């Protein structure tokens with residue numbers, strides 16, 4: 253996983269769309285009372301709380317201590333733990349596993365999927381949504397193009413997310429024992445808050461791209477990337493990011 257600093261306050265204030273949009277995928281999960289459900293990459297716990305409202309026993313895990321601290325403070329009645337998604341220590345414990353906007357951050361997908369499979373009871377289901385093939389392509393291209401224009405192309409990193417095609421991901425799930433029921437790749441244009449919404453997004457989510465650059469170089473790329481994107485993605489005072497989601501439902505039979 254790239255090293256990203258997650259600021260839970262900023263995330264709640266500026267990036268709340270992540271859990272707002274995530275509410276839709278909960279329909280695929282359809283949690284039932286008294287089910288044991290693991291939320292992988294639970295962030296500040298908002299979707300875990302919605303799952304708990306249906307009567308399920310939710311257990312939220314996230315690699316970020318800051319996110320888990322906020323989740324515990326916001327929802328003290330729920331269980332949260334700092335756990336690396338590639339090292340899930342559970343064996344046949346959960347009726348379902350849920351995950352939103354997390355898998356694209358994970359480098360070791362084999363370890364992730366093996367851990368998910370192990371953690372589920374037989375008959376359990378996995379419902380996950382994350383960035384799919386082509387996700388935020390225009391943002392990635394704008395960063396690369398800005399870096400090239402500033403002669404910094406060799407220092408910028410743009411390939412640290414995992415945005416798989418349907419076939420790539422369903423093959424991986426099947427190779428690890430899952431039976432895939434549904435997989436859906438779809439465009440989901442995503443509104444970003446405020447006039448500086450794209451800058452703030454790049455600053456938070458693409459920080460790994462600039463890890464080899466000094467602050468001035470990074471700043472010049474971010475600003476130029478925003479100006480490249482502006483004519484196409486800033487309309488009527490609102491930024492839109494070109495999100496593409498991969499949503500899957502799979503079973504451990």
Ligand code: BEZ
Pocket residue numbers: 353356382383387388413457458495496
């Ligand atoms: C996403 O949810 O698709 C996403 C979020 C941050 C960075 C890249 C992708």
